[in-house]
Amino acid sequence: MMLGNESARAEVVRWIKDWKPGSRPLFLIGPPGVGKTTAIRNMANDFNMYVFELNASDYRTKDRLRELLGNISPVNLMGQRILVFLDEVDGLYSKGDAGGVEFISEFIGESRVPIVMAANEEKDFLKDIIKKSKVVEFKRIPAREIVLYLKHIASQEGLSVANDALEGIVKSSNNDVRYCINQLQALQTGAVYKDVKYSDEEAVSLAMSSRQFDMAVYYINRWNADPERKVSVVAATLFYNQPPDLPRRARWLAEADLLLGRIKRTQEWRLLKYLNYMLAEAMSNMMGVYNEYLIPYTVINERWKREIYAGITDDLFKQVHTDKGFVAAYLVPLYEILVKRGIVVNDAVKRVIGG
């Protein structure tokens, strides 16, 4: 069952029924959580189509998009027609997705498969794409309807929630249905099972999708991990996603990490109660995906070099009367050149510098 935007959804169905190679792509515009993504997934389901989806959690540079979409075939191995769905295209910002917009603009002109795009806003850089598309607008859903909908879900799930609690959720959500459902589940699980615990991925994902700071705190409090792990995973997720307000969030994370360092040093564990608030500030209300690896994978791949560099640094350090920092920053690079030029022979180092 879906809520609201009936005529918009009908237009979506009409578009796919009429689609043939050369037809305009579909462009959905509307605020978050009003059912754009769900409408597309339902439609694909009804028409037995396979949805190839790319959203803000994927890299969408020109090269990456060309690689994924350049030669896409109209049917998959199961014989299903393929539908390309580019969700959250207004998030194609900054250098991270360099050239993505230009690629899409060319691609939609010549595509052999139906393409749907969705965005929250008509960003300036999307003008050209929008001009070439059939635009369908999704509107915010009236609060009254959402409350009814939540009641329906609650009764189906056998939950009892007070009316004013539901109204409170809807009010704070800015009429975002997806968010309301999340909150409903969260409140209810919290109330029914007092000790509900979330895994790393659940806690972080839920905290990110929490619009309200308090909800993010709620999830991080019930996150089943030690403080060390929490700080590390929040850091990994934050740095991986690089939200537009990264500096502000990074500051909260750094504060949390400092607090943890102090606690470990002074053994003042009572200070721990502040940690979750700081982590919630770093995570709440952010678009992104879970990631637990702090070290960038390009660096992980070069991990084997670490030991070799440590070896040279130690050897040199023993022979010169100066600090380790100078050795690592200036003497080791010199040593590398000496090896490269054949003035010094050291096979391990040669392998590292690829000479």
Next chain:
Amino acid sequence: MSSEIMWVEKYRPQTFSEVANQVEIVERLKGFAKNPLEMPHLLFAGPPGTGKTTIAFVLAREILGENWRSYTLELNASDTRGIDTVRTTIKNFTRFVDKTSGIPYRIIILDEADEMTSDAQTAMRRIMEESSTNARFILIANVSSNIIEPIQSRCAIFRFKRLDEDSVVKRLNEICKKEGVKCREDALKFIYQVTEGDMRKAINQLQMAATLGEVTVENVKTSMAMTRENDVKQMIELALSGDYRKARELLYKLLFIYGLPEEDVLRLMFTGVMGRNDVDTAAASRLFSEYDYRLIQGAHPDIQLSALLAELQSIKAK
């Protein structure tokens, strides 16, 4: 691997006459070498690469003779020098001196003494007072104010200044002659400019450039791009231009692959940022002081430095 490979060590002065530029200091110390018993504990303070450690070694050799190493205890920042080391290693070393060997006392050279905790310094102060018949301390520091007051007042303080252009260029010239390396005068002056009176850096940059052939301004520039200092500059550039992902990759390379100590990364970042004209330097110094403090407090260095990189965006000059 032999230390002779690295010119900074190969051309470390062995006698007072080889030391460049520090005439007044050397003259006073020569006096102590003549009358060792008149020598108090010493504190050498000044920027890196100005000859503090070198001169301490030369002085020790002048006073203790060829076997100076047997009667000298050298501890630098990479040795553990907490309060325990002071109470055991240092204390034991100063406990007695074998007068039949003909030496006046033993010498303890504490490099980077300003990095010692104030607890350890306080413990040391007692030993300095009680052992003056058996031992002399030579403390070496970049900033003398990080040495606790009671120790300062028990030492003769020698302030080292950055070396001037003439003496660095002269020394570099001598080295080139001995190595049979061709060099241009303007290139040597250029090395001086970029190393700002730090002889250690200057000699190292000279050797890097010399591996490329004749020492020319061009070759010096090329070799400068090979140091990690340059990597740090590049990392800052990436962070400020918004390519945070690449900047952070470089950070982890510096920390995890090249093994740079985190304080050094922070220090190089600070110098790099302050050398730019597109950042608000007042805001930068406040930001860096916060992060420096956090590292001292035992936070995770890689998380802190990643956060600092992210925050660089916010100190761009408006």
